[in-house]
Amino acid sequence: MFKKLIIKITKALDKFNIPYMIIGGQAVLFYGEPRFTRDIDITLGIDVKDLNIFLNIISRLKFKPMIKNVRDFVSDTMVLPVNDIPSGIRIDFIFSNSEFENKAIKRAKKVKYNGTIIKIASLEDIVIHKMVAGRPRDIEDITAILSKNPEFDSKYILSWLRKFDLLLEKNLAIQFKKIRAI
Numbered sequence: 001m002f003k004k005l006i007i008k009i010t011k012a013l014d015k016f017n018i019p020y021m022i023i024g025g026q027a028v029l030f031y032g033e034p035r036f037t038r039d040i041d042i043t044l045g046i047d048v049k050d051l052n053i054f055l056n057i058i059s060r061l062k063f064k065p066m067i068k069n070v071r072d073f074v075s076d077t078m079v080l081p082v083n084d085i086p087s088g089i090r091i092d093f094i095f096s097n098s099e100f101e102n103k104a105i106k107r108a109k110k111v112k113y114n115g116t117i118i119k120i121a122s123l124e125d126i127v128i129h130k131m132v133a134g135r136p137r138d139i140e141d142i143t144a145i146l147s148k149n150p151e152f153d154s155k156y157i158l159s160w161l162r163k164f165d166l167l168l169e170k171n172l173a174i175q176f177k178k179i180r181a182i
Contacts (some may be wrong), residue, residue: 001087002026003114006040008061009091010118016057019045021108021121023094023129030111030120033144039090043121045105047097048074054093058082063091100128100160124153128160131172142179154180 006026013020022030025037046054051074058065063082067073074080080093096102108119121129123145130138146152161172 007116019105021105021119023121027120027126028141031145032148041092043094048095124156
Protein backbone atom coordinates (compact mmCIF):
# COMPACT_ATOMS: atom_id res chain seq x y z
CA MET A 1 0.00 0.00 0.00
CA PHE A 2 2.88 2.38 0.76
CA LYS A 3 4.25 2.08 -2.78
CA LYS A 4 0.93 2.99 -4.43
CA LEU A 5 0.50 5.91 -2.06
CA ILE A 6 4.03 7.23 -2.61
CA ILE A 7 3.52 7.09 -6.37
CA LYS A 8 0.13 8.84 -6.10
CA ILE A 9 1.63 11.63 -3.97
CA THR A 10 4.78 12.17 -6.02
CA LYS A 11 2.85 12.27 -9.30
CA ALA A 12 0.61 14.99 -7.86
CA LEU A 13 3.56 16.98 -6.53
CA ASP A 14 5.30 16.74 -9.91
CA LYS A 15 2.10 17.74 -11.73
CA PHE A 16 1.80 20.90 -9.63
CA ASN A 17 5.56 21.61 -9.73
CA ILE A 18 6.00 21.29 -5.98
CA PRO A 19 9.66 20.50 -5.18
CA TYR A 20 9.94 17.66 -2.67
CA MET A 21 12.00 14.84 -1.24
CA ILE A 22 11.01 11.74 0.65
CA ILE A 23 12.71 11.53 4.04
CA GLY A 24 12.25 9.47 7.20
CA GLY A 25 11.64 5.75 7.37
CA GLN A 26 10.81 5.37 3.68
CA ALA A 27 14.20 6.87 2.76
CA VAL A 28 15.96 4.63 5.29
CA LEU A 29 14.29 1.64 3.59
CA PHE A 30 15.60 2.86 0.24
CA TYR A 31 19.17 2.92 1.58
CA GLY A 32 18.89 -0.71 2.55
CA GLU A 33 17.88 -0.84 6.17
CA PRO A 34 14.73 -2.89 6.67
CA ARG A 35 12.57 -1.27 9.30
CA PHE A 36 8.94 -0.89 10.21
CA THR A 37 7.47 2.51 9.50
CA ARG A 38 3.87 3.59 9.82
CA ASP A 39 4.00 6.82 7.88
CA ILE A 40 5.44 8.72 4.96
CA ASP A 41 7.47 11.89 5.54
CA ILE A 42 7.85 14.33 2.66
CA THR A 43 9.68 17.64 2.79
CA LEU A 44 8.18 20.23 0.46
CA GLY A 45 10.18 23.00 -1.15
CA ILE A 46 7.45 25.53 -0.44
CA ASP A 47 6.77 27.92 2.39
CA VAL A 48 3.71 28.01 4.63
CA LYS A 49 2.50 31.03 2.64
CA ASP A 50 1.66 28.52 -0.13
CA LEU A 51 -0.61 26.52 2.18
CA ASN A 52 -3.80 27.31 0.20
CA ILE A 53 -2.29 25.90 -2.99
CA PHE A 54 -1.15 22.82 -1.13
CA LEU A 55 -4.53 22.30 0.56
CA ASN A 56 -6.06 22.15 -2.93
CA ILE A 57 -3.64 19.33 -3.81
CA ILE A 58 -4.47 17.52 -0.55
CA SER A 59 -8.16 17.79 -1.37
CA ARG A 60 -7.60 16.34 -4.86
CA LEU A 61 -5.68 13.44 -3.33
CA LYS A 62 -8.59 12.90 -0.92
CA PHE A 63 -6.39 13.17 2.17
CA LYS A 64 -7.87 14.35 5.46
CA PRO A 65 -5.91 16.73 7.70
CA MET A 66 -5.42 15.18 11.13
CA ILE A 67 -5.75 18.46 12.99
CA LYS A 68 -8.62 20.90 13.37
CA ASN A 69 -7.06 24.32 12.90
CA VAL A 70 -4.82 23.60 9.92
CA ARG A 71 -3.50 27.13 9.39
CA ASP A 72 -2.43 27.72 12.97
CA PHE A 73 -0.93 24.25 13.34
CA VAL A 74 1.09 24.47 10.11
CA SER A 75 2.23 28.02 10.93
CA ASP A 76 3.46 26.84 14.34
CA THR A 77 5.01 23.51 13.33
CA MET A 78 5.67 23.73 9.55
CA VAL A 79 4.06 20.26 9.32
CA LEU A 80 0.74 19.20 7.83
CA PRO A 81 -0.18 15.71 9.05
CA VAL A 82 -2.82 14.06 6.87
CA ASN A 83 -4.46 10.67 6.73
CA ASP A 84 -5.13 8.58 3.66
CA ILE A 85 -8.56 7.34 4.73
CA PRO A 86 -8.68 4.09 2.68
CA SER A 87 -5.30 2.83 3.93
CA GLY A 88 -5.13 4.61 7.29
CA ILE A 89 -1.57 5.66 6.45
CA ARG A 90 -0.36 8.96 7.88
CA ILE A 91 1.58 11.34 5.66
CA ASP A 92 3.52 14.24 7.17
CA PHE A 93 4.16 17.07 4.73
CA ILE A 94 6.93 19.32 6.01
CA PHE A 95 7.01 22.87 4.68
CA SER A 96 10.45 24.30 4.22
CA ASN A 97 12.26 27.44 3.27
CA SER A 98 15.64 26.92 4.92
CA GLU A 99 18.91 26.96 3.02
CA PHE A 100 19.64 23.37 4.07
CA GLU A 101 16.26 22.02 2.99
CA ASN A 102 16.35 23.86 -0.34
CA LYS A 103 19.78 22.44 -1.13
CA ALA A 104 18.79 18.98 0.07
CA ILE A 105 15.74 18.97 -2.22
CA LYS A 106 17.96 19.91 -5.16
CA ARG A 107 20.36 17.08 -4.21
CA ALA A 108 17.56 14.50 -3.87
CA LYS A 109 18.11 11.30 -5.81
CA LYS A 110 15.74 10.62 -8.66
CA VAL A 111 15.03 6.92 -8.55
CA LYS A 112 12.74 4.58 -10.43
CA TYR A 113 10.11 3.27 -8.05
CA ASN A 114 7.66 0.79 -9.56
CA GLY A 115 8.14 2.48 -12.93
CA THR A 116 7.72 6.04 -11.61
CA ILE A 117 10.53 8.51 -10.94
CA ILE A 118 10.43 9.75 -7.35
CA LYS A 119 12.81 11.94 -5.35
CA ILE A 120 14.42 10.58 -2.20
CA ALA A 121 16.73 12.62 0.00
CA SER A 122 20.40 11.82 -0.51
CA LEU A 123 22.03 9.52 2.01
CA GLU A 124 24.03 12.45 3.38
CA ASP A 125 20.93 14.60 3.85
CA ILE A 126 19.09 11.75 5.58
CA VAL A 127 22.02 11.43 7.98
CA ILE A 128 21.92 15.18 8.68
CA HIS A 129 18.14 15.11 9.29
CA LYS A 130 18.50 12.18 11.65
CA MET A 131 21.47 13.68 13.50
CA VAL A 132 19.46 16.86 14.14
CA ALA A 133 16.45 14.82 15.33
CA GLY A 134 18.79 12.74 17.49
CA ARG A 135 16.31 10.17 18.81
CA PRO A 136 17.72 6.71 19.61
CA ARG A 137 15.92 5.28 16.55
CA ASP A 138 17.53 7.95 14.35
CA ILE A 139 21.00 7.05 15.61
CA GLU A 140 20.29 3.35 14.93
CA ASP A 141 19.16 4.27 11.39
CA ILE A 142 22.33 6.30 10.78
CA THR A 143 24.59 3.49 11.97
CA ALA A 144 22.78 0.94 9.80
CA ILE A 145 22.65 2.95 6.56
CA LEU A 146 26.27 4.05 6.84
CA SER A 147 27.42 0.46 7.37
CA LYS A 148 25.50 -0.62 4.25
CA ASN A 149 26.62 2.40 2.21
CA PRO A 150 30.28 3.07 3.05
CA GLU A 151 30.73 5.51 0.15
CA PHE A 152 29.31 8.83 1.34
CA ASP A 153 30.41 12.44 1.52
CA SER A 154 31.54 12.83 5.11
CA LYS A 155 32.81 16.38 4.51
CA TYR A 156 29.37 17.51 3.32
CA ILE A 157 27.70 15.97 6.38
CA LEU A 158 30.21 17.51 8.80
CA SER A 159 29.94 20.92 7.15
CA TRP A 160 26.18 21.04 7.73
CA LEU A 161 26.38 19.51 11.20
CA ARG A 162 28.84 22.24 12.24
CA LYS A 163 26.37 24.88 11.01
CA PHE A 164 23.60 23.22 13.00
CA ASP A 165 25.90 23.01 16.03
CA LEU A 166 26.21 26.79 16.01
CA LEU A 167 22.51 27.33 15.42
CA LEU A 168 21.24 24.75 17.92
CA GLU A 169 24.13 24.89 20.40
CA LYS A 170 24.73 21.14 20.08
CA ASN A 171 27.69 18.87 19.35
CA LEU A 172 26.32 17.05 16.31
CA ALA A 173 29.61 16.97 14.40
CA ILE A 174 31.38 15.29 17.32
CA GLN A 175 28.50 12.81 17.77
CA PHE A 176 28.60 11.98 14.06
CA LYS A 177 32.34 11.29 14.19
CA LYS A 178 31.71 8.87 17.07
CA ILE A 179 28.92 7.09 15.15
CA ARG A 180 31.07 6.88 12.04
CA ALA A 181 33.86 5.26 14.06
CA ILE A 182 31.62 2.41 15.27
